[in-house]
Amino acid sequence: MTDDSVKDAQLQGDEKVAEEQAKVRSSSGKEGPVRKTGEPDGGDLDSVRMYLSRIGCVDLLSRDQEVEIAQRIEAARNEVLD
Numbered sequence: 001m002t003d004d005s006v007k008d009a010q011l012q013g014d015e016k017v018a019e020e021q022a023k024v025r026s027s028s029g030k031e032g033p034v035r036k037t038g039e040p041d042g043g044d045l046d047s048v049r050m051y052l053s054r055i056g057c058v059d060l061l062s063r064d065q066e067v068e069i070a071q072r073i074e075a076a077r078n079e080v081l082d
Contacts, residue, residue, distance in 0.1 A: 016057070020050045 061069070 016050070016053050020046060020053065
């Protein structure tokens with residue numbers, strides 16, 4: 001996955017989040033959910049729904065990509081520790 005494709009996926013996810021927020025506002029007639037401390041509300045569920053829809057827009061790494069990233073992390077860690 002290239003940096004551009006990650007950015008594109010993030011932008012698409014941001015657009016979906018904005019759409020979900022607009023739906024919440026239009027259905028409730030107010031700017032956002034009001035929550036008292038310790039009480040779950042629809043806003044909590046909406047946050048989870050938005051997160052799940054956004055995470056679905058990002059492709060998973062292939063095995064080769066995971067190995068490459070792990071090697072870069074290990075090399076950087078070794079530089080810092082040496």
